[in-house]
Amino acid sequence: xxxxxxxxxxxxxxxxxxxxxxxxxxxxxxxxxxxxxxxxxxxxxxxxxxxxxxxxxxxxxxxxxxxxxxxxxxxxxxxxxxxxxxxxxxxxxxxxxxxxxxxxxxxxxxxxxxxxxxxxxxxxxxxxxxxxxxxxxxxxxxxxxxxxxxxxxxxxxxxxxxxxxxxxxxxxxxxxxxxxxxxxxxxxxxxxxxxxxxxxxxxxxxxxxxxxxxxxxxxxxxxxxxxxxxxxxxxxxxxxxxxxxxxxxxxxxxxxxxxxxxxxxxxxxxxxxxxxxxxxxxxxxxxxxxxxxxxxxxxxxxxxxxxxxxxxxxxxxxxxxxxxxxxxxxxxxxxxxxxxxxxxxxxxxxxxxxxxxxxxxxxxxxxxxxxxxxxxxxxxxxxxxxxxxxxxxxxxxxxxxxxxxxxxxxxxxxxxxxxxxxxxxxxxx
Ligand code: AMP
Ligand code: GLY
Numbered sequence: 001x002x003x004x005x006x007x008x009x010x011x012x013x014x015x016x017x018x019x020x021x022x023x024x025x026x027x028x029x030x031x032x033x034x035x036x037x038x039x040x041x042x043x044x045x046x047x048x049x050x051x052x053x054x055x056x057x058x059x060x061x062x063x064x065x066x067x068x069x070x071x072x073x074x075x076x077x078x079x080x081x082x083x084x085x086x087x088x089x090x091x092x093x094x095x096x097x098x099x100x101x102x103x104x105x106x107x108x109x110x111x112x113x114x115x116x117x118x119x120x121x122x123x124x125x126x127x128x129x130x131x132x133x134x135x136x137x138x139x140x141x142x143x144x145x146x147x148x149x150x151x152x153x154x155x156x157x158x159x160x161x162x163x164x165x166x167x168x169x170x171x172x173x174x175x176x177x178x179x180x181x182x183x184x185x186x187x188x189x190x191x192x193x194x195x196x197x198x199x200x201x202x203x204x205x206x207x208x209x210x211x212x213x214x215x216x217x218x219x220x221x222x223x224x225x226x227x228x229x230x231x232x233x234x235x236x237x238x239x240x241x242x243x244x245x246x247x248x249x250x251x252x253x254x255x256x257x258x259x260x261x262x263x264x265x266x267x268x269x270x271x272x273x274x275x276x277x278x279x280x281x282x283x284x285x286x287x288x289x290x291x292x293x294x295x296x297x298x299x300x301x302x303x304x305x306x307x308x309x310x311x312x313x314x315x316x317x318x319x320x321x322x323x324x325x326x327x328x329x330x331x332x333x334x335x336x337x338x339x340x341x342x343x344x345x346x347x348x349x350x351x352x353x354x355x356x357x358x359x360x361x362x363x364x365x366x367x368x369x370x371x372x373x374x375x376x377x378x379x380x381x382x383x384x385x386x387x388x389x390x391x392x393x394x395x396x397x398x399x400x401x402x403x404x405x406x407x408x409x410x411x412x413x414x415x416x417x418x419x420x421x422x423x424x425x426x427x428x429x
Pocket of ligand 1: 118144186191
């Protein structure tokens with residue numbers, strides 16, 4: 001089978017790496033890909049949000065399966081357009097992807113289907129938004145409705161800061177994405193990410209992962225796209241996982257299907273494990289990045305049958321068969337450490353030289369996934385983004401996985417990069 005994979009981040013490098021190991025797969029083509037993905041299969045210079053260019057490319061390659069990694073092309077309706085052309089596509093329709101692309105849409109669906117989440121209000125005017133704030137307790141959670149590259153959430157400690165946040169967002173801090181605002185109750189608890197592969201009817205669950213969103217050790221500093229992850233996350237106990245399935249995932253998938261918006265692809269459920277049980281923090285229409293990297297590296301079995309069935313149907317009633325192909329019971333504890341360019345998530349420079357990836361991969365269990373990289377002259381590897389490398393390792397225990405990942409970090413020669421030194425701390429404490 002030939003696959004066309006859309007995207008160029010660490011998530012897509014991990015997906016390409018994992019799918020290429022499947023006995024079902026001949027070639028993984030990528031667009032636009034990155035230097036790491038180029039070692040797996042051919043990369044085509046078409047941007048992930050260039051819908052016309054991607055359709056043209058698909059017609060040229062005629063892949064048996066198209067896997068869409070990032071949210072931007074999903075929100076643009078790429079999956080619908082490709083399906084209309086007869087392709088099998090892993091990724092939700094534009095309408096179903098609104099679960100990520102519009103927080104107001106997502107909250108309204110959760111309420112409609114009785115899925116536990118934070119109480120909220122939705123606003124386009126400052127005065128009613130500020131009046132609503134006064135019915136809530138600090139800290140105040142403000143969210144831009146639309147896609148804002150993971151930066152659209154403000155958590156304000158005081159009413160003054162929250163008022164200022166409302167004014168900023170409604171006056172266009174995130175452009176159209178913050179023309180509508182969601183204000184939410186603050187939920188206390190531990191977070192985890194749950195990934196459900198679904199064809200809209202049946203569903204297969206991957207082990208829960210935990211991301212590290214803040215830039216600094218001890219979860220300090222501004223939010224980022226994610227500075228590291230590990231799985232399985234012990235925070236998601238067997239009991240809370242059962243509740244996530246029964247109370248969050250199943251009603252959501254059933255409701256969407258019943259309303260004519262069947263969700264096909266991977267549904268990312270960001271959960272908060274509160275004193276009253278798990279609640280939804282957010283839905284995303286794709287794999288998490290860097291959560292995907294630990295899931296792909298930790299999975300012992302084949303992910304392609306589940307991804308293919310999500311695209312073509314046939315999961316319902318056959319979940320156990322797909323789970324056994326995934327070999328979930330043999331999932332290995334895995335951690336990934338993100339190496340980012342100094343300055344990230346603020347401004348940073350590009351073009352610095354990175355060395356030592358192959359040496360890092362000589363360490364048992366270590367794989368380095370590339371994200372913001374570019375190739376320079378004479379095969380040199382250059383930094384080309386904020387989050388640049390994902391040093392990923394599996395082990396017999398999470399402790400061993402984390403130690404191996406940091407041993408990999410130590411041999412990578414990139415003075416312009418930095419990482420958190422405490423990935424996995426909640427599980428290891
Ligand atoms: P989101 O983009 O909705 O996932 O929000 C980004 C981060 O903000 C989440 O991962 C949480 O750490 C935090 N957050 C969002 N909503 C809430 C909430 N209602 N209560 C507490 N923390 C939240
Ligand atoms: N790691 C968080 C996300 O992918 O949204």
